[in-house]
Amino acid sequence: MQLLQQSGHGDLCGAPGSVAWLQGLIDALCDLSSRDALSGLANRRAFEAALLREIDRVARSGEPALLLILDIDHFKRVNDSYGHRVGDLVITAVAETLQECVRPMDLPARIGGEEFAVILPNCAPAFASTVAERLRTRIENRIIEISPSQALGxxxxxxxxxxxxxxxxxxxxxxxxxxxxxxxxxxxxRNRTCLEPTPVSTVSAEEKGLLFGGAVPEDNDA
Structure with missing residues (x-):
């Protein structure tokens, strides 16, 4: 219960042992298992599960879906210069900025030490660059206070x-x-966005195998 309280899930409805209390406990534990403890974003496991669901949706509907991978530039310098406490503040600030910028349907996640990802369902190619640049500039312009008299970006x-x-x-x-x-x-x-020029219209050999349920025939003319 102490872990739930520390993560903000301490106030469960109903009397301990009641159906409502047990259901709240299950829901809280499920949410806790899918969240990154430091950033509050989805963790790697939740991200990969969501990615598989999005792949399935795109395969069935044909609607576009964009995946962004973000990496904090020169993060090791932050840890080396200011210590891991400040490194944690930077990760938290980036996570908060991502959460503020995305739609309710999007999924921001922390997938590594200083690496983040965002799954954007139904994101039209015409808007992809604008979306990615908005995230980049909002993070660049964020002032992170690391002490009463010191801040960094x-x-x-x-x-x-x-x-x-x-x-x-x-x-x-x-x-x-x-x-x-x-x-x-x-x-x-660094400090820039790079996207595939257009949504991929061709598929790899591995994807062809997945599509047709068998091995891809070899080119015998080679």
């Missing part, structure tokens, strides 16, 4: 990719494509 690099429409892909392939764009953003100087 951080930036993020962002990579993004759309799920292949009408194709039942995999979470790892989608993440890999977004990661490629994140690496490009870092290599081009």
């Amino acid at each position: 951080v930036t993020v690099s962002i990579g993004g990719a759309f799920a292949p429409q009408w194709v039942r892909s995999t979470a790892s392939l989608w993440i890999e494509r977004a990661d490629l764009q994140l690496y490009r953003a870092k290599s081009e100087g």
Whole structure:
């Protein structure tokens, strides 16, 4: 119960042992297991489960879905210069900014130490760059108070990719494509967004195998 109280789930409805109390306890534990303790965002496990659901939805509906991967630039310098307490403040501030910028249907998550992701269902390609840039600039402009007399700011690099429409892909392939764009953003100087130019219209050999339920025939003309 102490853990629930520390996470903000201490006030359960009903008398201890009642149906309402037990249901509240189950709901609180489920929420706690899906949240990152530091940032309050969805954790890696919840993110991967949501990604699989979104892949299934896109495969059935053909609606676009965008995945953004964000990485705090030079985060190691923050920890080395100010200590891990300030590093935690930076992670919390970035998480709060993401939560403030997304729609109710979107899912921001912390998926690694200084790495975040956002799943954006039904995000039209025409708006993808605007959405990603809004996140980047809001984080860049955030002033993080680390003491009564000191503040700092951080930036993020962002990579993004759309799920292949009408194709039942995999979470790892989608993440890999977004990661490629994140690496490009870092290599081009950081504090920038890099998205795939257009939603992917072609599919990989692995995705073809998933689509047709068998191995992809080899090209015998090679």
